[in-house]
Amino acid sequence: MIDIENSPTQRVIFQDKEIYIKRDDLLDSEFSGNKARKFHYFLKNDFPKIKRVISYGSNQSNAMYSLSVLCKLKGWEFEYYIDHLPSSLKSNPIGNLKYALENGMRVKFFDECLCEELKDKNILSKTIQKGDTLFIPEGGRCETSKYGISLLADEIISFKKKNSLKELYIFLPSGTGTTALYLQQSLIEKYDNARVFTNSCVGAKEYLKKQFFALEKDEKFHPFILDTKKHHFGKLDCKMYKFWMQLQKKLDIEFDLLYDPYGFWYMMEFLQKNSISKPIMYIHQGGTKGNISMIQRYKRRC
Numbered sequence: 001m002i003d004i005e006n007s008p009t010q011r012v013i014f015q016d017k018e019i020y021i022k023r024d025d026l027l028d029s030e031f032s033g034n035k036a037r038k039f040h041y042f043l044k045n046d047f048p049k050i051k052r053v054i055s056y057g058s059n060q061s062n063a064m065y066s067l068s069v070l071c072k073l074k075g076w077e078f079e080y081y082i083d084h085l086p087s088s089l090k091s092n093p094i095g096n097l098k099y100a101l102e103n104g105m106r107v108k109f110f111d112e113c114l115c116e117e118l119k120d121k122n123i124l125s126k127t128i129q130k131g132d133t134l135f136i137p138e139g140g141r142c143e144t145s146k147y148g149i150s151l152l153a154d155e156i157i158s159f160k161k162k163n164s165l166k167e168l169y170i171f172l173p174s175g176t177g178t179t180a181l182y183l184q185q186s187l188i189e190k191y192d193n194a195r196v197f198t199n200s201c202v203g204a205k206e207y208l209k210k211q212f213f214a215l216e217k218d219e220k221f222h223p224f225i226l227d228t229k230k231h232h233f234g235k236l237d238c239k240m241y242k243f244w245m246q247l248q249k250k251l252d253i254e255f256d257l258l259y260d261p262y263g264f265w266y267m268m269e270f271l272q273k274n275s276i277s278k279p280i281m282y283i284h285q286g287g288t289k290g291n292i293s294m295i296q297r298y299k300r301r302c
Contacts, residue, residue, distance in 0.1 A: 004027040004028055004031055004032070004036045004037070004040060004043070004148075005027075005151055005155070006155055007022060007023050007024045007025075007026055007027045007155070008023045008026055009021065009022050009023065009159055009281070010023055010253075012251050012253075014247075014250060014251060014268070015268055015272075017268070017271055017272075017280065018279075018280070019280045019281070019282055020159075020279065020280065020281040020282070021251075021253065021281070021282050021283075021284055022152075022155075022156070022281055022282070022283045022284060023253075023284050024036070024037065024152075024283060024284050024285070024286050025254075025255075025256075025284045025285075025286045025287075025288060027286070030069050031043070031066060031069045031070070031073075032286040033062065033066070033256070033284070033285050033286015033287045034172070034179045034283070034285050034286060034287075035062050035063050035065075035066035035067075035139075035140060035286065035287070036066060036148070036286065037145070037148040037149050037151075037152050037179060038063075038066075038139075038140030038144075038145040038148060038149070038178065038179065039066055039067065039070050039140055039145075039148070040147055040148025040151065041144040041145070041147035041148060042070055042074070042134075042144070043070060043073070043074075044147075047074075047129075047134070049129075049131075049132055050074075050076060050129070050132055050133070050134050051076060051077060051132040051133070052076055052077040052078070052079065052132060052133045052134070053067060053070075053071050053076050053077070053078050053079070053133070053134045053135075053136060054079045054080075054081070054115060054118070054133060054134070054135050054136070055067055055078075055079075055080055055081070055135070055136040055137070055138065056080065056081035056082065056110070056118060056138055057080070057082070057138040057139060058082065058234065059082045059084075059085055059086075059089060059097055059107075060095050060096045060097055060290055060293050060294075061096060061138075061139070061290075062096060062256070062258070062285075062286070062287035062289075062290055063138065063139045063140055064080050064096055064097070064100050064105070065096040065099055065100045065103075065289060065290070067080070067100075067105075067136065068080075068099070068100035068101075068103035068104065068105045069103060071103070071104070071105075072103045072104055076134075077104075077106070078100075078103075078104060078105045078106065079105075079106050079108050080100070080105050080106070080107055080108065081108045081109065081110050081113055081118060082107060082108075082109060082110070083109070083110055084109070085107065085109075094292050094293050094296070095289060095290050095291075095292040095293030095294070096289055096290045096293070097293075098292075099289055115135070118135070126142045126143055127142045127143070127144050138176070139175055139176050139178065140176075140178060141176040141178045141211070141214075141215070142178075143215070145178050145179070145182055146182040146185070146186065149178075149179055149182040149183050149186060150182070150186040152183060152186075152283075153183055153186035153187050153190060153192070154190070156168070156170065156183075156187070156192075156194060156281065157187070157190060157192050157194075159281075160192070160194065165279045166193075167193060167194070167195075167278050167279060168194040168195075168278070168279050168280075168281055169194075169195055169197060169276065169278050169279065169280050169281070170183070170194055170195065170196045170197065170281045170282075170283065171196075171197045171198070171263060171267040171270075171280065171281070171282050171283070172196070172198055172263055172282065172283040172285065173198060173199050173201050173259040173260065173262050173263030173266075173285065174198045174199065174200055174201060174202075174208055174211075175201055175202050175233070175259065176202075176211050177198065177200075177208045177211040177212055177215075177223075178211075178215065179283075180196050180198035180223040181211075181212050181215055181216055181221065181222065181223060182215075183196050183223075184196035184221055184222065184223045185216060185221040188220070188221060195223075195224065196223035196224070197223060197224045197225075197226060197267070197270065198223045198224070198225060198226065198263075199225065199226040199228045199262060199263060199266040199267075200225065200228060200231065201231055201233060201258065201259050201262050201263075202231065202233040203230060203231065203232075203233075204230040204231075205225050205227065205228070208225055209222075209225065226266045226267075226269075226270050228262075228266050231262065233258075234258065236297055236298060236301045236302070237261075238298070238301065238302035240257075240261040240262060240265065241257070241261070241298045241302050242302075243261050243264070243265055244257055244260070244261040247260075247261070247264060253284070254288050254291070255284065255285070255288070256285050256286065256287035256288050256290060256291060257290070257291050257294040257295070257298070258287065258290060258294065259285045259287070260284065260285050263282070263285070264282060267280075267282060
């Protein structure tokens with residue numbers, strides 16, 4: 001069985017700042033990053049009645065690939081709903097789609113969907129078990145994600161103690177904001193003073209705040225949201241592509257292209273604007289298998 005606990009932490013210097021990088025990309029070669037944290041609950045627990053998992057999202061989703069690994073390990077069928085599939089990807093799958101299909105995933109389309117639970121994909125906000133089927137919300141935006149993220153909080157607390165760090169600022173980018181929210185909540189519940197900072201990679205700050213409230217009404221558990229410009233998720237940004245290449249060259253670490261360039265960029269901007277001198281940790285988002293398709297797109301554009 002895969003062990004996805006205790007990812008290593010690497011100390012780096014970037015733009016004259018000392019940063020600890022929590023290498024969640026190294027949790028496991030097949031099951032890593034924040035999606036592995038979110039789906040840890042399903043990996044570690046038994047579900048004797050379950051035979052099938054249904055989820056949905058984009059056709060190159062990191063969550064899609066991670067769920068395909070999970071289902072392969074558990075011996076479950078995996079159906080994944082998308083809005084559309086370009087003809088180029090249909091004839092020549094690459095990246096996350098290719099690997100998920102190789103793991104046995106079956107692609108479905110929303111206009112063919114007969115599942116009541118997915119008729120309005122925006123309503124599904126928690127894991128639903130119905131008969132022998134698990135319905136899992138897009139990107140793992142559900143309460144079961146807290147299980148693995150709480151273990152991440154334990155690892156961070158242990159790291160702080162081992163390195164005699166009285167404080168720690170933790171940065172990570174957000175899609176739905178699930179990881180950032182549950183990480184901050186877990187740290188508070190464990191009486192640790194580490195603060196979580198995040199930026200929205202989907203839409204504006206208001207979108208992310210709405211996602212936080214959908215999972216947790218008490219604002220004391222909400223992470224601090226950095227001020228950033230509005231982003232259209234997955235839209236190419238040549239500035240970020242160049243920054244991603246700079247990170248790889250300077251740090252010898254491959255980050256994902258959907259989240260990490262934005263997370264690292266806005267973290268550095270915040271640290272320098274506010275002259276932050278406290279210990280800093282950045283959580284690597286994993287998802288590097290998705291870079292294959294993203295790099296192809298960027299080479300055509302930039």
